[in-house]
Amino acid sequence: MSLFAGPVRPLTRELNVTNNEEKINDRITDPHDPGRMTGAAAAVAAEELAKIYPGDIHAVKGISFAVEAGEAFGLLGPNGAGKTTTIGMLNTTVKPSSGRALLAGRDVTRDPIGARSVSSVVFQDAVVDRPLTGRQNLELHLKLWGVDTSVGRRRLAELTGTVGISDILDRPVATYSGGQRRRTEIVRALLSGPEVLFLDEPTVGLDTRSRHDLFDVIGTLRERTGVTIIITTHYLDEAERLCDRLAIIQSGTIVACDSPARLLASIGPEVLELRTDDAAKAAAVLRANGVEPDDVVVIGQTLTASLRAINGARALELLEDGNVPARSATARHPNLDDVYLRLTGGPILSPADRPE
């Protein structure tokens, strides 16, 4: 397979993960032959995928990753990062400008129908026939994917029961709530027994309760079907909760790719968050005491620093000794937002975008 011959390019910017012996690339290189990617056996493999839309819009700038069968892989990034475009190239509805991708070994450009037959998509916004009933929408999927009638009937009963939509199946989808519609779409996607399931921003527009219900539903369905999942999101909690591994994507480029735990570990054990009128001075004090420049991010009057060389208590002491005017200061455990901030120099969500 020419796609996987030749030297492996580094997939992501390497992280300063202290306790990380296993580099990111190891996950997709064959341990017995490091020069060869095991991507051919991977459920999803993307190599240098790029998309330039008309008008010279570089939406995706050559991204590579491989996802193992059964893995849940997240594309995490702000609106406009290129997540939907990436999913579009993988599901054959967006033509890559360059690069290649395989779904369960099928090339999305050369064998689009083959690639589509092993995958299903839950789109970012509703893609259903609203006047038709849930059952009609589901049965259409079964027929189009050529699922054997009795197998299809059994799966339909089982999956709709699992996610609790059996009672509403014979109502027009137009009468469903947002959460019910999403469940219907997820069930529909799984009816064909796909090897790869794409979920594009699955919980956008849902209330908190429905979001959490949906996390549970996705988790359950994953256990039951063993399907490989590619999920895009701009919600950190969602990424952390649903994904085994995350690619943080920023302006069409993957800036980091690892498990949520190891991404968090890359930040160090503690994070200092300081509200101050003199962020420059605070930053200078911290740097003078061994905090790496890359580990300090200033946005407005808020300074965030990942602490490795010194702990939180010591950092607060130093700031006090240095007469830094602080309005509030806390040392806390890091979260994915900190990882994101450190990698991109900005928060993933503007306050208005945060889920309630």
Next chain:
Amino acid sequence: MTVTAIPAPILGKRGEKSRTKEVRAAPTLAMRRLALSVRNPRALVLPVMNPVLFALVIAPALANTVAGPAQQTTYMTFLALATMGLLIPLNSLFFGIGVVVDRQQGAMRELLVAPIRRSSIVLGNMMAAIAITSLQTVVLIGLSVARGADYVTSTHVLWFVGATLVYTVLMYSVAEVLATRLPTAEAYTAAIPVVAIVPFFFAGSLFPITALPGWLSAIAKALPLTHALALFRYGLTPSSGVRALHNIWGMTNVTAMAVLSAAVIAAYALLAFVAAVRLFTKAGTS
């Protein structure tokens, strides 16, 4: 909860399995389109309303006004058949709105990620359009008979049936092209009168094309509707059909003229169908 593994997918790989799936795809999609149409009866009634009104009210009234007593039935029948030239384009174009709606708020993207050819999607819609048009044709012809139209039943009817089918393929392909190219439902709706009604006045519907000025009658001969109408007439009112065909071709061999006109609309239909599939396929992977 007991965790039961869902069996491995029965996937259409290459060969037999995927071919049967492909063959079933278009009828499946046609059924979907019909199911959606049934839920929106207005969309079925609107396109047939104008032609029915024309055949039942306007045609007899016009015939009364312009034709002498001996000619009334003949002219009324002439006008009633002309109505087919409104019915097929209006119905096909109204039907095409469904494609715009699919794209804007329906399941289009789900269809685009289904493991079927893009052409099956166009074909499925077209099969539904043909089904609906056939039904409406039967209603229209039936109503005009009830109103006194005088058709001749003979094997010539097959020319009528064939021309209806091929002309529907043509007009529905045009509808798909417009639905794929025009960005909004508004733009699409605005195009309907231009495409569906303007040609009607020049195609020998209300009067023979020989009554047109020379240059316009040359244009009329190039319009597919002129050929379709001549064949509709040839199918149900052979003597009037022969005149219409003669006005186009000026030949004496009637069958040859009918075959030529059929070839003209078939060529248009083929071109339009290929364009529709090409454009839809291109739009499906952007």
